[in-house]
Amino acid sequence: MPRTERGRRTLRAILDAAAAEFGDRGFHETGIIQITQRAGVALGTFYTYFDSKEDVFQALVRDFSDKVREGAGRAIADATDQIDAERRGLDWFLHFAREHREIYRIIDQAEFVDQDSFRFHYETTVARIRKRLEAAAERGEVRADVGEIHAWAIGGMNVFLGLRYGVWSDDGDLSEVARIANDFLAKGLAPK
Amino acid sequence: MPRTERGRRTLRAILDAAAAEFGDRGFHETGIIQITQRAGVALGTFYTYFDSKEDVFQALVRDFSDKVREGAGRAIADATDQIDAERRGLDWFLHFAREHREIYRIIDQAEFVDQDSFRFHYETTVARIRKRLEAAAERGEVRADVGEIHAWAIGGMNVFLGLRYGVWSDDGDLSEVARIANDFLAKGLAPK
Structure with a gap:
């Protein structure tokens, strides 16, 4: 879990965006870029949370x-x-x-x-x-x-x-x- | 359903091979070619049964x-x-x-x-x-x-x-x- 409130909000935004994208398109059709765009975060930010x-x-x-x-x-x-x-x-x-x-x-x-x-x-x-x-x-x-x-x-x-x-x-x-x-x-x- | 016994056997072989391939790899990772190879039928034969x-x-x-x-x-x-x-x-x-x-x-x-x-x-x-x-x-x-x-x-x-x-x-x-x-x-x- 991120230590800052801001970090937790960013993590939440990425998880919610991933849920929406995987739910809409499916795992195979979804790229990380679509998750970050939906979450409104930079690609580099994604990789500070997930590999x-x-x-x-x-x-x-x-x-x-x-x-x-x-x-x-x-x-x-x-x-x-x-x-x-x-x-x-x-x-x-x-x-x-x-x-x-x-x-x-x-x-x-x-x-x-x-x-x-x-x-x-x-x-x-x-x-x-x-x-x-x-x-x-x-x-x-x-x-x-x-x-x-x-x-x-x-x-x-x-x-x-x-x-x-x-x-x-x-x-x-x-x-x-x-x-x-x-x-x-x-x-x-x-x-x- | 195919009209001949042979046709029904071929259809059965394709369905069984598709079940095994989709079950092993998943739909997205499976190609028609893998189904026909497993079933032992020609690619053209597949298309006489399925689009x-x-x-x-x-x-x-x-x-x-x-x-x-x-x-x-x-x-x-x-x-x-x-x-x-x-x-x-x-x-x-x-x-x-x-x-x-x-x-x-x-x-x-x-x-x-x-x-x-x-x-x-x-x-x-x-x-x-x-x-x-x-x-x-x-x-x-x-x-x-x-x-x-x-x-x-x-x-x-x-x-x-x-x-x-x-x-x-x-x-x-x-x-x-x-x-x-x-x-x-x-x-x-x-x-x-």
Whole structure:
């Protein structure tokens, strides 16, 4: 992370420009020059932050992972129990997906451009879901046998709902989508 | 579809070679010449079947959609009820994903290379899930309010389980993964 406020703003501008360019054109069709032009920074400035196009792409995937972790974390902070937390987290994520449609295009490109980042993003996201659910099982809020398979199932559910109702749709009540999906989840995870 | 058996074999060879090349290198890094070399056909032969690299890519996504539809269809034919059918379908799909790891890389590239094919693949797959579940609701086998949102949730669940346990993992009991996910599904979709 840059030490100065100005440095952090420049880094942010480069990441946002890269997200927009990679989202619009795709990784292969995007040059560093297009990123710097969009960010309004000199080419030399780019190279003080990143070594290559691959490097900024990797930083972008981490940046999205951070945003999802922090955003979902804030959204679930006031939840009354774990099922309510999962609803709030999904509600937040669906709105985030609609506002940041490029995220899906970037993460899916990562499968090719940077396989490690691709796995890192999903594995850490799902590991957080699993940890939350296992803690909830300890408290008796969800079934005692909850584990990794449930966490991947829920991760996939959330990503697809974000694609269908967030990225592909401009209207539709996202909180209602989250409510219906959460009712399915609540019954599927109910203690025996 | 070619009219002769020989023509169908040639088409199959081109599609299989394209799947392998696009899966290994990615769409952008693959040339038609690499596809024809791998398939063992002349460049002119390629052009009697396809107009372009985009064209064979689009055919490949449709071909995968067909395989999933037919394979899952056969797998669920002997199911005792809809929940059992969903387990059999997922069990089949997890094995299919492990044997055809390139499918994920190709479908995810489609988000960029051919957005229409990308949506077509997921929309038709999820529409089939929805249709099956709504018919089951009529028979009282699953909750009466089952609908599109549940179908997208289940589609996402299946795709992520295929990624984690099929594509990314060489061992692990896939039928056990399907069984655990199906128990979650059964409780989530149980009639009220």
